[in-house]
Amino acid sequence: MNDLINSIFNDLWVSPTACVKTYPYSAPKVDVKENKDSYTLEMDLPGRSEDDIEIELNKDNLTIASKEEKKAENKEEKYILRERNYSDFNRRFTLPEDVDTDSIKANFKNGVLIINMNKKEIEKPKSIKIIAG
Secondary structure: OHHHHHHHHHHHHHOHHHHHHHOOOOOOOEEEEEOOOEEEEEEEOOOOOHHHEEEEEEOOEEEEEEOOOOOOOOOOOOOOOOOOOOOOEEEEEEOOOOEOHHHOEEEEEOOEEEEEEEEOOOOOOOOOOOOOO
C-alpha cells in the first residue's frame, strides 16, 4: 500500500506535466469590490498584455476573454519542468442593475486587469393608486 502511495506522490512531483494534463485549466482569478459609489473588478492575467485581452459589454453581461496564440516551439529545446499554463479563457459576469454602463473603464497594469464601474440611481418602485370606476 505504501508503495502505491509513494508511486502516485512521486509521479506528480517528478513529472509536473502529468498534473497539468490531469486537472483542467481554471479561469483567471477575480476579485470584485464594492463601495458606496462604484464596483471594481480585478483579474490576474500574468504573462499577458492589454493587446491579448478582449472586453465586451452586451446589455448587463460583461465578458472578458483572451485567445492565446500558438507560438512556434524551438526544436532544440525541451521542457524539463513546465508548470505555467497559458490557454484561452472566457469569463462572463452579469452586472448588477445599478451599474452605469456608460462609466465602465478598464486599465491593465503589472499583469492585473482592473475594471471600474460607477453606480447609478436605480428607479424606485412606484405605487399605483386604484381609481374607483
